[in-house]
């Protein structure tokens with residue numbers, strides 16, 4: 187018997203622990219995992235001694251920008267970044283135009299992805315339109331998303347129409363999403379409080395990138411903490427499965443820990459910028475709005491890191507948020523005019539692996555936080571999220587010894603820059619397999635348009651695609 191592909195002698199991060207194995211694929215699935223050297227031959231053999239095999243990354247939070255904002259990013263560029271970065275499933279956020287607030291818009295968006303996506307995908311539909319929620323849930327989506335933030339000084343990325351923050355409105359949406367059985371992702375933001383905080387800065391004439399960074403982090407992160415406190419209470423009232431986005435304060439980690447201990451249906455993500463970018467004020471001085479996402483004071487970043495290590499903060503998702511330089515430049519003078527967010531799809535695995543090399547994280551926790559737990563929380567498991575027989579052959583092989591200094595020249599995003607330029611990383615993806623196809627081949631991109639497929643829940647009733 188000959189398998190399609192045999193990966194020989196990889197140090198594989200399996201659910202039961204780390205083992206040196208052969209991994210054989212047939213068609214789209216993993217056919218066998220054997221002791222090293224024991225698998226029959228493969229039509230293609232990949233020599234993997236010295237390489238670590240991790241489950242393909244599942245990024246539950248990425249701003250792909252299509253439709254509507256393809257000058258910032260498009261499905262081709264995102265597919266190439268995913269392949270290069272070991273990401274096999276990348277799930278889109280709804281701040282696009284037209285936004286997936288209605289079944290019609292979501293169907294069109296899914297059709298666009300079906301035709302063009304290079305990697306497996308889904309769309310976190312917007313949960314703002316009450317009447318549309320049941321219909322959206324029937325399109326095979328994994329989750330709903332609500333932004334509590336609506337931008338004040340710019341028209342993007344938090345445009346009107348996809349944000350709401352009145353408690354009664356949130357309560358109604360939570361009940362409607364609860365009825366679908368799907369999780370609800372929320373970007374926490376206390377808009378009423380922020381209106382007052384921003385006014386203080388503006389009244390003093392403070393508008394630059396520093397003021398913007400400080401306003402969002404004001405009073406030790408109060409806008410995040412009050413929003414999350416409200417959300418957790420409303421979760422308790424409605425029973426919705428709540429997934430908190432952008433974890434970035436100590437108190438949010440404490441609240442999460444308490445909610446989980448009480449058995450609540452709550453989970454949370456952290457984004458790369460919380461650990462490796464916005465936690466160092468020097469980056470903000472050096473890069474201005476190019477480093478914002480958000481400023482996270484070191485004591486907060488450390489608390490979130492501890493919560494991430496022990497699983498209180500369940501997963502890492504990128505919040506990949508590419509913007510053009512001309513959309514960032516205004517931030518030097520007026521932080522509220524710059525489009526906020528930072529790209530990271532291509533490099534976050536290497537940033538994580540650099541922490542593994544430094545002894546701060548284990549491979550097991552990386553696999554869990556980037557693949558297994560997202561798959562379990564959002565219903566993809568056991569089809570995706572782990573290297574196991576019968577699962578989709580979604581595997582990334584990384585060379586843990588390979589070092590590189592990230593540069594803007596490496597960037598595959600349409601935005602053409604990375605806030606991580608100049609960063610030394612250790613641990614690089616060499617091969618990425620998606621459903622048995624090699625999409626990164628010995629470091630060379632081999633992705634193709636249209637190969638991606640909607641990654642649906644095992645129990646989904648899908649009406650379209």
Ligand code: DOR
Nearest residue numbers: 249281343479507526527
């Ligand atoms: O900083 C951010 N940028 N936060 C978000 O919630 C959206 C994102 C974007 O789309 O650029």
